[in-house]
Amino acid sequence: MIRNFLIERISWILLFFAFQGMSLFIAYIDATIPFGSMLYVTFLSSLLFAVFLCFRYFRETRFYRSLEDWESSLDLSEVAEPISPFETIVVHSITEQTKLLKSELSENRIQLEQEKDDLLAWIHEVKTPLTAMQLMIGRVENVTLKAQLNQEWLRIHLLLDQQLHQKRLTVIENDLYIEQIQLESIVFNEIKTMQSWCIQKGIGFDIQLNRTDVLSDAKWLSFILRQLLTNAIKYSEKSDIFIKSYEKEGQICLDVTDMGRGIDQKDLPRIFDKGFTSTTDHREQASTGIGLYLAKKAASPLLLKIDVDSLIGKGTTATLCFPKQNEFVNLQGM
Template sequence: MDSHLDDAHRNSLALSPFQEVYFRKMEDAFFEKNLELNQAKVQIQEHSDELLAWVHEVKAPLTAINLMFEHIEDLQLRRKLENEWLRLHLLVDQQLHQTRLYAIEKDNYLTEIELKPIIYKEIRAMQAWCLEKGIGFEIGELTEIVMTDGKWLAFIIRQILSNAIKYSPVNSEITIFTEHDSTGATLLHIKDIGRGIPLDDLPRIFQKSYTGTAGRESSQSTGMGLYLASNVAHKIGIRINVQSKVGEGSLFTLRFPLQNEYAKLTGR
């Protein structure tokens, strides 16, 4: 749309000379700001594309390094290297999904998903870390099928699982099970018996870069995992609830949308 009104429309307004000048200045200001905004959008998109390209370049050597672990005979050294590799992999994965988050509406596909394979895959991916800490899992039947995006759901579970493993004591268990709430919605619970979250930290754990009391004691904490998980969950209709008590651990619950809630989410 042209930023300047046509002469016929301008004349119909019967502007005074002062109003005419003022009106023209306003139009010029809006035109310049629109140009600046469009340029900023182009720069952000270019930066996003460059960042995605960089992440994909990094993933290639990470995959190659992971394959090399099979040739390391020293089991203790191998596990240490696998654990450090996993930390790096999770950081790169967070960056990848953070970059994609702004275009999630174009990058999600809601369909019927079986929970069990996704959860088991994420647990296997954390195996090196779990072996190092002696973390085990008590897992329910997980027979539920939910309506969601499998790729983004896996990312959410990955962030919650990594948090549970990070703050769990050695030789402890993480419990994963499902149930239904009073509305019939599926609930996925992930429970640890770690240090728990202080009451003052609880309302802020999903804020960007917020590491909290526990995070300040750990060099591994970036404060981005739960922030990204919360944002993704909101976009695909999942609600995350947290119950926690210091010294007794934390319970993260994912509530999946019902059919009518799913219809509102997708506009169908």
């Protein structure tokens, strides 16, 4: 700040020293003016000028220091009161711009909330004909056609479900209900939902649930598991998916292992990034790069840890580690 202050007033400082130099020069060439006295006056005036600069520095920079420390929170109470006409102009300009930004922010929030509500309403409306479609598919006699229709119905159902939970993620804390739940029922419900897809791809399940009681939210845990199973089924073909639960260092963990094509090691750090698909199969259109991103986002407020280990051609293992009970007690005072 001192450097900026001196740079801002460099012309005034140079003008002052120019006057002092001119006074000394005149005293030097004019014998009627005592040079020693003028030198003494110059020293005193320079000292007074230095004191004046220090005083003005603390007085004038108070306002600008407050601007420098001001966080962009649109709260002008943190800005110091102006003490000069120019500072008043700055404050007036900032105030007007802040009012405009607050107004635009409020309008944008209202618009986003409206769009979110409209989308949620649309998703719920679409679920009605989707349910009717499922009943109609059940009456189709052609086995091959029925399997194809079931698979396409499931794809639409999963995409709508993904969109629904994506919009709810912003307020997930308002929707959580932490309780003791059984992994077995959640795992089997999700497998049953994707049964037609698994049958068409020749995929089976090997399930070993040694520990089934976990502390979590049933609805959001189902959503996270759904994303992991969707990935496992999508990249597998005529092989088994292994699901097992176990205890590790006092925590219950759940593994979902497929024998699919696997993930390149260089891609593993990015698989939870929004929109990231793959560098190995970059032209593939089936992947959206959103499932694991949403699973990671939903896992955070549930204190779930998601890890993925994979090798090309050797399959992929996604691991869910559940929190200990005291972690939720400390967080929510259960």
